[in-house]
Amino acid sequence: MNRLVAIGLGACALVLAVAPASAHFILMSPDAWIESNVLGDPQKAAPCGVSAITAGKETGKVTALTGGGTVHLKIKETVYHPGFYRVALATLDRKELPKDPDAVTKDGPHGVLSVSGRIESNPQPPLLADGLFLHHERPANGTFWEADVKLPNVNCDLCTLQIIQFMEAHPLNKEGDFTYHHCAALKITANPALPLDKGWPGQ
Numbered sequence: 656m657n658r659l660v661a662i663g664l665g666a667c668a669l670v671l672a673v674a675p676a677s678a679h680f681i682l683m684s685p686d687a688w689i690e691s692n693v694l695g696d697p698q699k700a701a702p703c704g705v706s707a708i709t710a711g712k713e714t715g716k717v718t719a720l721t722g723g724g725t726v727h728l729k730i731k732e733t734v735y736h737p738g739f740y741r742v743a744l745a746t747l748d749r750k751e752l753p754k755d756p757d758a759v760t761k762d763g764p765h766g767v768l769s770v771s772g773r774i775e776s777n778p779q780p781p782l783l784a785d786g787l788f789l790h791h792e793r794p795a796n797g798t799f800w801e802a803d804v805k806l807p808n809v810n811c812d813l814c815t816l817q818i819i820q821f822m823e824a825h826p827l828n829k830e831g832d833f834t835y836h837h838c839a840a841l842k843i844t845a846n847p848a849l850p851l852d853k854g855w856p857g858q
Contacts, residue, residue: 680820682837683799684729686716688815694733695837700830702752702817703838708830722845722852723808726816730788730800736822739774740787742804743819744841746811747856751781755834756821765826769833772821780807780854791823807852810845 681687681695689697689704689711700706720726730740745751756772774786788800816839825833845851851858 679732679734680835680837681731681733682729682818682839683731684727685718685720685816685839685841686714688716688838688840689713691837695731695835698831698835698837699828701755701834701836702749703815704836706830717813717840717842719842719844720806722806722810722843723849724846725803725805726841728787728800728802728804728818730818732794732800732820735793736820736825737791738772738820738822738825739785739789740800741774741785741819741821742783742787743781743817744783744807744855745781745815745817746809746843746858747814749815749817749838751856752815752817753781755819755832758821758833763826767827769821769823769825771823772833783807806843807855808845808849809843809852809855809858811841811843811857814841814843815839816841 679694679696679698681691691698697709697711698704700709705711728742741756743752756774758772759770760767761770775782778785783806784804787802818837820835822833822835827833
C-alpha cells in the first residue's frame with residue numbers, strides 16, 4: 656500500500672499496510688546502513704543506532720533516489736510499544752540530524768516513564784515527516800507500517816535518512832532515553848526539471 660505522506664502531524668493518520676508488528680523495530684525499506692538482529696538491534700543510540708558502547712556492522716548498501724520524488728518506508732515493529740515515528744534527512748553530515756523529541760515524563764514505580772513526545776506539526780529541514788504511525792494499541796499480527804515520504808530536490812552522494820521511534824510509557828534506555836534509531840544511506844540526484852531546494856546544506 657503506497658501512500659504519499661502529507662508532511663506533518665496529518666501523516667500520523669496514514670496507517671497500516673499489510674504484512675508482524677507487534678519497541679524495537681526493523682527498517683526494511685530503504686536498506687538500513689547496519690545489519691540488525693531479529694529485534695532490530697542495535698538501535699538505541701542516537702543518531703543511527705550505534706555508539707562507542709554499542710557497535711554495528713555496516714551493510715555498505717546505498718539507495719539511489721531522485722530528488723523531489725519519494726522514499727518508501729517499510730517498518731516492522733518487533734516489540735510493541737505505543738508511540739510514533741519521525742523521519743529526517745542529513746545531506747552533508749549526520750550532525751545536521753535533530754535531537755530526539757522532547758519528552759513529557761512522569762515518575763513510575765521503577766523510575767522515570769515517558770508520557771508523550773513532541774511532534775512538529777509543520778516539520779522543517781532537516782525533518783521530512785513527524786508523527787507517523789501514531790498508535791496506542793497493539794497492531795494486528797502480520798502488520799507492517801508503510802508510507803511514501805517526499806524528498807527535497809537536492810543532490811547528495813552520501814546522505815543519511817534517519818527514522819526514529821518515540822516510545823510512550825517507556826523507561827529510560829541506557830543510550831537513547833525514550834527513542835530508538837535506524838538510518839539508511841542514500842544517494843539523491845536532483846530532478847533537473849525542478850528547482851533545487853536550497854534550504855538544505857550543500858545545495
